[in-house]
Amino acid sequence: MAVDYKTLKKGxxxxxxxxxxxxxxxxxxxxxxxxxxxxxxxxxxxxxGDGYVHLTSRQSVEIPFIKIDDxxxxxxxxxxGDVEPGVCGPRVRTITACQGKAICPSGCIDTYALAKxxxxxxxxxxxPHKFKFGITGCQNNCLKAEENDxxxxxxxxxxxxxxxxxxxxxxxxxxxxxxxxxxxxxxxxDRDKCNFCGRCAKACPTDAWDTVGGYxxxxxxxxxxxxxKGETIIPFIDDKEKLLKICDxxxxxxxxxxxxxxxxxxxxxxxxxxxxxxAIWEAYENE
Numbered sequence: 298m299a300v301d302y303k304t305l306k307k308g309x310x311x312x313x314x315x316x317x318x319x320x321x322x323x324x325x326x327x328x329x330x331x332x333x334x335x336x337x338x339x340x341x342x343x344x345x346g347d348g349y350v351h352l353t354s355r356q357s358v359e360i361p362f363i364k365i366d367d368x369x370x371x372x373x374x375x376x377x378g379d380v381e382p383g384v385c386g387p388r389v390r391t392i393t394a395c396q397g398k399a400i401c402p403s404g405c406i407d408t409y410a411l412a413k414x415x416x417x418x419x420x421x422x423x424x425p426h427k428f429k430f431g432i433t434g435c436q437n438n439c440l441k442a443e444e445n446d447x448x449x450x451x452x453x454x455x456x457x458x459x460x461x462x463x464x465x466x467x468x469x470x471x472x473x474x475x476x477x478x479x480x481x482x483x484x485x486x487d488r489d490k491c492n493f494c495g496r497c498a499k500a501c502p503t504d505a506w507d508t509v510g511g512y513x514x515x516x517x518x519x520x521x522x523x524x525x526k527g528e529t530i531i532p533f534i535d536d537k538e539k540l541l542k543i544c545d546x547x548x549x550x551x552x553x554x555x556x557x558x559x560x561x562x563x564x565x566x567x568x569x570x571x572x573x574x575x576a577i578w579e580a581y582e583n584e
Contacts, residue, residue: 306385306386309324309382309383309385310322310363310368311359313361318361318362320359320360320362321359321371321382322353322382322385323338323358323359323380323381323382323383324391324420325358325383325391326412326413326416327356327392327393327408327409327413328393328395328396333378334379334380336378337374337378337379338378340374340378342360344374345360345363346360346361346362347361355390355429356394357391384420387423387424387426387558388421388423388424388428389419389420389421389422389428389429389430390428390429390430391416392420393429393440393445394408394411394434395408395433395439396409397432397451398451401434402499405434405453405495405510405511406434406452406510406511408433408434408451411537412432415430415432419544419548424552425552425556425564426557426559426561428447428561429445429446429447430445430446430447430544431444431445431518432450432451433448433449435450435451435452435494436450436493436494438450441520442515442518442527443518443527444520444527446518446551446560447514447544447547447548447561448514448527450514451510451511451512451513452493452495452511452512453494453495453498453508454508454535455491455495455497455506457486458505459505462484462505463503463505464482465502467500467501468497468498468500468505469497471496472496472497473496476490484505493513509535511534511536512534513529513533513534514529514543514544515527516528516565517561517562517565523562525562531577532581534581545580546576546577546580547561547577550568551564
């Protein structure tokens with residue numbers, strides 16, 4: 298019986314150089330796996346693989362040396378541990394994320410919750426080529442958001458609260474952009490310099506800042522045979538529904554305009570950056 302390699306690849310089974318062996322990519326959201334999942338992955342690796350796993354550059358797990366005759370049993374065994382195969386090929390890939398504000402003191406947004414929502418919304422969606430989301434929690438940019446087709450970086454809009462301020466100037470020292478200054482007992486923020494890192498508010502000993510978490514979005518990142526830093530087109534977004542609308546617009550633009558085998562950056566270049574920017578701005582401005 299002929300082997301349908303295309304369908305297997307779509308379901309996360311990638312052909313190895315060793316005949317009839319596959320490396321199985323698993324579905325991992327935001328880099329998180331439970332102990333139950335890890336135990337089942339280890340079991341499958343021992344029983345059906347070569348006793349080890351590979352951690353990919355995009356926070357996924359691959360189990361090499363899965364034999365073609367064991368594929369269905371492997372999937373059934375993984376399901377016992379709430380583990381699902383991932384995807385390869387021309388579709389939305391694993392949503393990557395750093396640990397965000399749930400764990401990291403620098404984090405401005407809940408990266409895992411957002412990764413899970415985007416995964417539920419887009420995972421494995423068929424497209425002309427692969428499409429990658431990356432979410433990082435702050436300006437430290439551990440996840441390198443701009444390398445992705447759509448990169449999302451957590452940020453924090455801040456407003457000084459005069460009544461709570463004791464004039465210690467810790468916020469001035471904390472700001473790496475030179476955006477915060479103190480003169481005659483008043484804190485000023487240079488909005489042109491502020492990058493929404495939130496360090497001023499996080500450093501303040503008296504909570505003399507009102508803060509709103511939000512998102513800085515970049516488009517068209519690429520890091521492979523060609524390298525391109527994703528471009529930020531629209532201002533800081535403090536509404537998640539607006540963020541999702543913008544993500545919808547970006548994917549729809551790619552779906553409608555891309556040629557088969559063409560990455561998002563090259564679609565934008567070919568169709569026209571002005572046309573793409575117009576679509577994103579319309580999504581940003583329309584309630």
